[in-house]
Amino acid sequence: MILLMLLLGFISTASQTRSLWTDKDMISAKEGEEITIKCFYDSSRFIFYNKYWCFGESWLYCKELCNTETRECSERLNVKDYQRGIFYVTMRYIVLEDSGKYWCAIKKNNADMRSPLLLNVTEDPISVPLISATNNPLDSCSGLPVTIMCSSATGFQLQYSWYREDGTAVAHSNILQIQCEALTQTQDQEYYCEVSNRRHKKSSGTVKAVLLNPTEKGCVYLLLLPDHKSYSCIQTTVATTAMHDPTTFAHQTECNNLSTSFPVNSRHTISVLWAMLRWVLPIIEAVTLIAVHMYVCCKKRK
Missing domain, CATH: 2.60.40.10 (Immunoglobulins)
Known part of the structure; x- marks a missing residue:
């Protein structure tokens, strides 16, 4: 059976x-x-x-x-x-x-x-979030806002938040906009991004906003992004101010290792003037010879 x-x-x-x-x-x-x-x-x-x-x-x-x-x-x-x-x-x-x-x-x-x-x-593990700018970071040299984005290449059901260095939350998304208003109140500021899901979380490198020249209506600042090439504002907006204000110039060179920028600009200016003189001097010489020749001719006729 x-x-x-x-x-x-x-x-x-x-x-x-x-x-x-x-x-x-x-x-x-x-x-x-x-x-x-x-x-x-x-x-x-x-x-x-x-x-x-x-x-x-x-x-x-x-x-x-x-x-x-x-x-x-x-x-x-x-x-x-x-x-x-x-x-x-x-x-x-x-x-x-x-x-x-x-x-x-x-x-x-x-x-x-x-x-x-x-x-x-x-599980699809969370990767370390990367930071990038959605517009040109050089906009900071004109006092304009710069938008930075945080993104993790792997992970599921991810949530993003931005924090100041003291742990204060400033945004609950993967986008953060850096503006002069926040910097003029708190001077230099550091931010980091945190990505998380139900089980894990990871943090990005630090984004540092360095205030160079605060004003009543705006500011000049540098944005230092992790794993990105640094840039300088001295060539764009503050070179003239720095030449007349040694304090501002010294602050900028200290923050951005720009101590050699001013000598380079001076040598460039001298080179331009010398090139102009090389063109002008022959013209002056030719005009002088013509004037002398005309003077001699007039003397002979008399």
């Missing part, structure tokens, strides 16, 4: 294997990805049957999640059958909790058909 039951079970399993199957026994994916599972069936027998997607370690306790009659069960899950021997299960924005055993299944009057499949979801 026991042998007969085992034989009948084997025949039933073999029959189901030929009638419903998947092309994979296991699927691996990362959090946030979208996957599509192909469930193959005997189109000559089950083309008009209702197919469904089921979750559970045991078939006896399997929970139906979606079927081909409902089709779109949620924004994360749908099951579609084009009646060509395959029905498709699409899962979107998958998370770690989606890992487990699933079943492709077909509803029947006496006993449903089923075929198991394992889904293994792995």
